[in-house]
Amino acid sequence: MSGKETILVIGSCGQLGTELVESLQKIYGAAQVIAADIRRSNNPVFQNGPFEILDILDQKRLTEIVAKYKPTQVYHLAALLSATAEQKPEFGWKLNMDGLFNVLNLARDGGIIKKIYWPSSIAVFGPNTIRNNTPQYGAMDPTTIYGISKNAGELYAQYYFNRWGIDVRSLRYPGLIGYKSAPGGGTTDYAVQIYHDALEGKTHECFLSEQTTLPMLYMPDALKATLDIMHASAADIKIRTSYNLAGMSFNPNEISEAIKQIIPDFSITYNPDYRQAIADSWPAIIDDSRAREDWGWNPAYTLESMSKDMIDNLQALKGQAI
Numbered sequence: 552m553s554g555k556e557t558i559l560v561i562g563s564c565g566q567l568g569t570e571l572v573e574s575l576q577k578i579y580g581a582a583q584v585i586a587a588d589i590r591r592s593n594n595p596v597f598q599n600g601p602f603e604i605l606d607i608l609d610q611k612r613l614t615e616i617v618a619k620y621k622p623t624q625v626y627h628l629a630a631l632l633s634a635t636a637e638q639k640p641e642f643g644w645k646l647n648m649d650g651l652f653n654v655l656n657l658a659r660d661g662g663i664i665k666k667i668y669w670p671s672s673i674a675v676f677g678p679n680t681i682r683n684n685t686p687q688y689g690a691m692d693p694t695t696i697y698g699i700s701k702n703a704g705e706l707y708a709q710y711y712f713n714r715w716g717i718d719v720r721s722l723r724y725p726g727l728i729g730y731k732s733a734p735g736g737g738t739t740d741y742a743v744q745i746y747h748d749a750l751e752g753k754t755h756e757c758f759l760s761e762q763t764t765l766p767m768l769y770m771p772d773a774l775k776a777t778l779d780i781m782h783a784s785a786a787d788i789k790i791r792t793s794y795n796l797a798g799m800s801f802n803p804n805e806i807s808e809a810i811k812q813i814i815p816d817f818s819i820t821y822n823p824d825y826r827q828a829i830a831d832s833w834p835a836i837i838d839d840s841r842a843r844e845d846w847g848w849n850p851a852y853t854l855e856s857m858s859k860d861m862i863d864n865l866q867a868l869k870g871q872a873i
């Protein structure tokens with residue numbers, strides 16, 4: 552698995568990309584992992600291996616980078632997330648769809664890329680979807696531009712697989728929570744900021760209401776799922792749109808209670824904004840049994856164990872910074 556693979560990570564400086572590059576460097580060797588993004592982040596992980604500036608809408612530049620490094624795998628993570636895409640709907644659609652087409656078409660026509668990872672999201676579901684234990688198949692009808700683009704992207708991924716044999720693998724991520732990198736533009740981002748506020752002794756002003764339950768996943772589990780689906784044998788990937796994936800579900804009140812178990816003085820207030828409507832259109836609890844059956848998915852973290860780990864690690868990082 553680790554021998555001759557070369558991996559290109561597009562959108563490498565985002566919340567997931569930063570941590571994924573670090574994990575891939577450990578598995579394949581830093582020289583084999585090419586990080587690319589529209590701008591460079593100063594996270595030290597990017598000093599370990601090659602880095603290229605890439606606007607994913609620039610097909611010529613993408614073609615040049617692929618010709619230069621000959622990546623056998625591409626992790627294509629560049630996208631506008633739910634909240635940002637609602638602010639810039641036309642650009643959200645363009646970036647999310649044309650970016651995907653650029654990667655898929657190069658895999659089809661270039662003969663170099665053998666495997667693609669492309670993330671989908673719980674945003675593919677909408678108000679007509681069953682909210683509790685949302686099944687893999689059922690009503691989708693997303694109402695956000697982000698969700699519409701991910702829903703269409705899933706169907707295109709499946710189409711490229713069926714028609715041209717392009718090996719695209721995908722997960723419908725819930726909100727991702729981690730301490731190493733910041734999220735940007737998502738409706739679930741409060742669940743990261745809340746830990747920072749707690750450690751800084753601030754009251755967290757939540758942009759979602761107290762009872763808004765959403766599916767979430769701790770970053771070590773998200774990385775495990777991503778690497779596991781990419782390392783599974785192609786025959787085990789029976790869903791070529793995207794797999795439902797879950798770790799835990801909680802609302803802002805429940806996460807604040809979990810934090811109070813560790814930081815008793817922590818406080819939260821509620822001031823819902825436009826992101827409330829996005830959250831209200833999404834599922835609360837996801838049924839991820841197909842991922843468990845097909846390629847052995849099994850998350851390790853609960854709200855309680857994640858909270859302890861987040862707080863321990865953020866405390867250590869903040870200690871280093873002093």
Ligand code: SER
Pocket residue numbers: 632633634671672673674697724725726727736737738739740
């Ligand atoms: N975390 C994402 C968002 O909030 C969901 O995929 O946009």
